[in-house]
Every structure is written in structure tokens, then in C-alpha cells.
Amino acid sequence: MAFYDGLFKTFGMSNWCGEESSDAPMSMADLLAKSSGKEAEGEFFPFPSLDNLSESCSSIIQSRDVTKGIENGFLAAKPALKNVLDPITQPLSWMLDGALWLFASTPWFIMVPILVAISWFASKSKPVTIFVLISIMLLGLVDHYDVAMQTLSIIFVCTSISVMLGVPVGIAMSKSDRLQRSVVPILDLLQTLPTFVYLIPLIFLFSVTESKLYGIAIILYAIVPVIRLTDLGIRLVDKDVIEAANAFGMTSRQRLTGVELPLALPNIMAGINQTIMMSLAMVVIASLVSAPGLGVNVLRGIRNLELGVGIVAGIGIVLLAVILDRVSKAALSRVDMTHMKH
């Protein structure tokens, strides 16, 4: 006898529940109890969960039906989703493959000077540039140059796309409170959902051999800060300055490009810095779904318990992270300086 039998009887729902309550698949606890030869001894007052209720009333679904329902629902929607998403996201595959090919086929003696030059123009800081040079040389020295370049090319593509999509979304959010209210929960969800969890539906949707699979996962995870900080940056622009822009008859486009975006730039740059960092974090996890790069070596270290391989790759990721962070931070501080230096 289950605890809630009486409840359904009192409400006269026995008919709706059905007589044969023993038909339902047995729970693990029941199964164990049965095999040990005695009736499951219920708790004194069990939580009215689906499983407990369905023991008394077989018309009530069990919790396993919920997860099954979600799975079936997703599988039913899959063909339609795939038809829409596949063509839209196809360019992402091309871009990722193209970037991987480009970074891999450019010889190191051209690639390294280009990277050093980029860090110089972005940061205008000698220590940062020298640090970049030394780090890449170190990575090359232990034969991690190729994998590091793969990781870098993925980050390059994913960050660019995140910025291209994220900044306009952030601008739109800053202009509309309603949009902001509806987008913020989605951003919260993307940021807090364990990264492995949104790999699962993606694996169902796309084949693991396609690069867009990990591309989408990285972008979904990394786009959040750039959206948030673009929105915040524009909302933080001094109300007096906006009023002045209006009083002198600026159009909304002039106001956006001439006042709001330049003044929000430090915040947007901080968002881009965060986006780069998060796409680096995700590119390691994405190696689970065939993303090439340093993450593959980390994974190998875990899988085969190759301590040294894992640690060298891990340090390589740290070096990349520090390079990307310092260069983008130095660029950020230059943006801040433009109107204060004497």
C-alpha cells in the first residue's frame, strides 16, 4: 500500500486512476525491495512527487516520462529545426574551416611576425609585445605551435562573430526596456547552464564532424558578456550629453555613432575582452565534440592519464589566455586614455 492511496479515494478519483496500479514500470527502489524479498517500506510521509503519486494512481505520469517527453519533443522538432538551422549556420563551418586552414598553412616565420605586429598595434606597449613573442616561441619550442594556432583561429572566428552579433543586440537592448527585460533571462540561462548541457542538443542537431557544432557552442557561451556590456555601456552614457545631442538636433543615427558608441566604447571593449576569455574557456570543453587545438591534448591527458601532456597543454592554454587578455586590456586602456592624457 502506498501512502497516497487514501488521498485519491477521498476525492473519489479511483476510477480515473485505474484499478491496475501494478502495471506501471517499477521504480529502482521497488525493484531492489522486491529482489531482497520484502515489500518496499515507504517513508512515513513521502514527498508528493510524481513517482510517489503514481504508485497510488497509475494515471499519473512518472518522472522518467518527463525526461522522455523532453527527448521525444526535441527529436520530433529536430527535422524542422535542422532544416532551418543548417543553412543559416553553414557559413560558420566554412569560416572555421577556412580560418583553421589559413592559420595552419601560413608558415610560422610569417605568422609569428603578423601576430606580434597585431599585438603591437593593439596595445602600443613594448612589454606586452615582447611577452607575446616569447610566449609563442615557447609554445613552438615544445611543438605546440600548430595546436595553439588551431585554438587561436577558432577563438578568432568565434569572437569576431560574437562581436558582430552581440554589439547590435546590445544596442537594441539599450534602446528598449521591454527587449532588455526579455533578453536578460536568456543571457542568464546561457551563462549559467553547464557548458556540457548545451552540447547535448547540438550533438543531436548537427553531425559531430561539422565544425559549426563547436562553433555554435562557443559563440552561445561567449556572446553573453559583449551583449551585456554593450547594453550597459550605452545606458551609462551621461544623460546630460545625450540631452545636448538631442538639443542640437542630432538624428538617432548621429547620436548613436557620434556620441553613444564612442562613450560606451570602454565598456564594449571590456565586454570583448570577456568574450575572448570565455571563448578560450569553451574551446577546451568543445574539444569533446571534435574541436581541434590545445583542448584535444588536455582531453588526452585526462583520458589516458598522461599527466605531462595534460599539464603542458594546460600551460599552453594559460599562456594563450594571458596573451589575449593583456593585448585586449592594453587596447582597452588606450581607449580610456584618449580624452584624459595631457
Add this chain to the structure above:
Amino acid sequence: MTKTPKVSLRGLYKIFGADDQAALEHVKAGLSKDDLLAQHKHVLGLQDINVDMQAGEITVVMGLSGSGKSTLIRHLNRLIEPTAGEILVDGEDVRKLSEDGLREIRQTRMSMVFQKFALLPHRTVKQNAAMSLKVRGMDEATQDAEAMKWLERVGLGGYENHYPAQLSGGMQQRVGIARALTANTDIMLMDEAFSALDPLIRTDMQNLLLELQDELHKSIVFITHDLDEALKLADHLVILKDGAVVQQGEPQGILLNPADPYIEDFVSDINRARVLRVQSVMQPITGTEFAGDVDIRDNLESLIGRSEGDTTLHYRVTENGEPVGELNMRDLVKALVPRLSSTKS
């Protein structure tokens, strides 16, 4: 008066809140500001404002904080939408303008100077001054030439490549004024333009404004909470209290004949000898013997100095060299005592 005012406000109301039209009915039925807030959760910003602002004059709107003066000035270029009433600029109702028409009027007919300067921090002083021309899409050369001309005029030559954050408050507000002048509009709106500056700089800026006004004859609407500043600058003074006009007119007249205790309180603290001018206390010529000639625009303080305190003297008042009246030192001394309200000791 035959000449049409440059800007005139007719029956202007502003109520802040979700359902301002319904609240407007209550206000017109005589509900007070406090009752409106308590019973209907709406804030009365402006109440039945009727003001004419003449071309080429400085109209000063004065009131304490919360009296609605900053709200009022923002109605002229519709940074704030009125609840009811008309805003006529050169006879044209600003409320009826389309989006484009409104932008046009903001670009070419009205410029604004702000209390907190509101300069663009990422642009140089010159680019800030040229802002209005850039908005209108003028070519770079014109922008530069105009901006430089007005920066020189407000005394900022040589600072054109600095950024606003590198300048002091007074200099930043000069940039603000140059920006408004570069726009070359007939109407200048100045929202507490000098309130954030320290007293000495403020006096400098007031003098600069009067100097520019002598030359340019703009129609200036000036907001302030400082009576001394108001009396110094105003051709026409409007006093606001709780969103309504309590008295308006020629400033010397308001000083000598305050309409209600609120204004009496206001005017009782100021140095009347420095503010009042001969014009306000002179009489028609009756006598023939005078201790000397005084100009109609001299203030009473300078006259007390000249007479060395002798109240028996009479002076002949002249305007542009022509005699126009006589001044009795006794009248002068009487004018120095503020008329106190009966409720005060």
C-alpha cells in the same frame, strides 16, 4: 504692444505621470500640486504658463529648485513634451512640428547651454564647438572656421585641440557658449548655465554674456535660481513658484513692487543700491538747480558715493546727453528700504 514676441508660451501645462490628460482636468478644476500628488500620484510640473519673450532680449526665468524652471526651458525645444498649451516660436507652434521639423528647429533656430556643460568628452574643444555644424552636415573647412571664430570670441584661442576634461569648469562653459554661438541661432536657451561655477568666474561669465549680447542681440532665455544674477542679466524677469508664474515684468519694477510675500522674501536680501538704477526712482523735471548730471543707467550705489550721503541734493538725469528727469536723493534712500510683507516683523 505691437511687436510679435519671438517665443510665446500660451496656457502651458505639464503633468508628469501615466495619465496626464486625466490629471490635467483635475488641475484645471483647481486641485493643488500637493493634492494632485497625494490623490492621483501625478506631479504637477508647470501650471498655466503664459510668457512672451521678445526678440533681442534676455528673458530670465527665476525660481527655487523644484519650481519647474528647468522643465519650462526644455519645453521650448520640446526635450519635454507638454501636456497642454501652445509654444509659439516666430508664430509657429512647436508642438505641431513633425520629427523632422523639430530636428530642423533644434539645429537652426535654437541652441542650448547646459548647467553641467554636457560637452562630448571624446571630442576636442574645436570639434565640440563645431558640433552643431557637423550635425547639419557642413563641410570641414566651414566648421573649423566658425568654431575657431567663436572660440576666439569667448577667449579660448589656443585651446582648440585640448579635450574638455583638461579644462577648468569656467573654460568648459565657455566651450558650451561657443558651441551655442557657432550654431548661429536666433534663440539661445541657457539652463542654469553659470550655476555650477564659482562666484568670481560666474561674474566673468555674466559680463561675457552681456558683452556678447550687446553685439549679437540674440533672444536669450536664461534660467537661474540666483536673484542677483537674474537682476543683472534680465530685460524681462519671470518668477516661478511651484510650476506657476507668480510675477513677471521689468526686473526693477519687480524689485520695487513685489507682488506677493514669496517675492518679497526673495528680494529682501539683495543689495538694492547696486541693482536699482536711476531710471527706476527718477521723477519728471520740476526744479532748476542741480548738484550735477547723472546717467539714467547709473546704479544707486554710485550716486550715494557721489553725494557723499547728503540726502538734500538733487541731480539731473540724462539719457544720451539729453535731460529726461530729476533725481531726489530722498526718493533714492526710500527706495533702498525693501517693502516688507505685513506678516513679517
